Amino acid sequence: SAAIGVGGMHLTGMLPPGTAVNGLIKWFLGDLLGIVAVAPTLLLFTIRHATRHTRPRDPHYGSEPEKLVWNIALVVSFLLMAWGGAAGSPYALGLSALPLAVSVWSALRFEPIRTAIAVLLTTLMVGTLVGRGLSGFQPPTRALDSAILLSYLCAMAILPMILALTVHERRLAARRLLKQARTDALTGLPNRSAFEHDVRKLLDDAAEPPL
Numbered sequence: 001s002a003a004i005g006v007g008g009m010h011l012t013g014m015l016p017p018g019t020a021v022n023g024l025i026k027w028f029l030g031d032l033l034g035i036v037a038v039a040p041t042l043l044l045f046t047i048r049h050a051t052r053h054t055r056p057r058d059p060h061y062g063s064e065p066e067k068l069v070w071n072i073a074l075v076v077s078f079l080l081m082a083w084g085g086a087a088g089s090p091y092a093l094g095l096s097a098l099p100l101a102v103s104v105w106s107a108l109r110f111e112p113i114r115t116a117i118a119v120l121l122t123t124l125m126v127g128t129l130v131g132r133g134l135s136g137f138q139p140p141t142r143a144l145d146s147a148i149l150l151s152y153l154c155a156m157a158i159l160p161m162i163l164a165l166t167v168h169e170r171r172l173a174a175r176r177l178l179k180q181a182r183t184d185a186l187t188g189l190p191n192r193s194a195f196e197h198d199v200r201k202l203l204d205d206a207a208e209p210p211l
Contacts, residue, residue: 001027001031002024002027002028002031003024005027006020006023006024006027009023019143022143022147023143025143025147026143026146026147026150029146029147029150029151029154030150032150032154033123033127033150033153033154033157036154036157036158036161037119037120037123037124037153037154037157038120040112040116040119040161041113041116041117041119041120044112044113044116045113048113060171061109061110061111062109062110066109067110067114070102070105070106070109070110070114073102073105074099074102074118074121077095077098077099077101077102078099078121078122078125080095080098081095081096081098081099081125081126081129082129082134085129085134085136085137086136087136088136092136092137093126093130093137096122096126096156099118099121099122099125099126100122100156100159100160102118103115103118103119103122103160104159104160104163106118106160106164107160107161107163107164107167108163108167111168112161112164112165112168115160115161115163115164116161116164118160119156119157119160119161120157122156122157123153123156123157126153126156127149127153130149131149181193182194182197
């Protein structure tokens with residue numbers, strides 16, 4: 001798509017002479033950023049909607065209070081990043097490590113969809129602030145600056161998603177192993193191990209009558 005778009009702009013005279021290579025790089029990196037930041041969110045939303053009735057709840061994911069704290073931390077990280085740019089610091093872009101850290105937290109503790117949303121919002125936030133020169137950030141003036149910024153945003157989007165999907169795959173594998181250990185292979189019914197696990201939960205639950 002980058003080659004077709006830049007080629008069409010060149011043929012119609014919309015591209016200044018000598019800028020075809022720079023335009024190709026920026027277009028390609030912009031498409032790549034869309035693939036790594038936007039596409040996972042859309043795909044995970046589609047999968048989540050299709051499996052909402054059959055997807056078991058994993059008790060090892062973060063609790064609702066932790067999700068609330070995470071939401072607050074993400075918003076605070078965005079505000080701190082905007083404040084750093086408005087304060088005129090030449091290193092304000094380094095504050096983008098704050099939402100990146102919140103995304104890593106999400107990758108370790110929550111479902112991948114939450115990490116995908118955090119990555120999407122972070123790339124939009126950083127790209128808008130820096131690309132448009134808002135809150136005191138300096139917008140890129142050269143093609144090399146734009147390429148570096150887009151490459152940085154791509155890396156910042158890829159790393160948390162890889163971590164989130166890797167952790168999710170390990171959770172699924174552990175869930176499958178646990179199901180095999182507690183299910184009779186012949187009948188598909190809960191076995192003795194499952195019975196002992198359920199009885200242990202009842203014995204440890206203070207709300208249940210004594211057994």
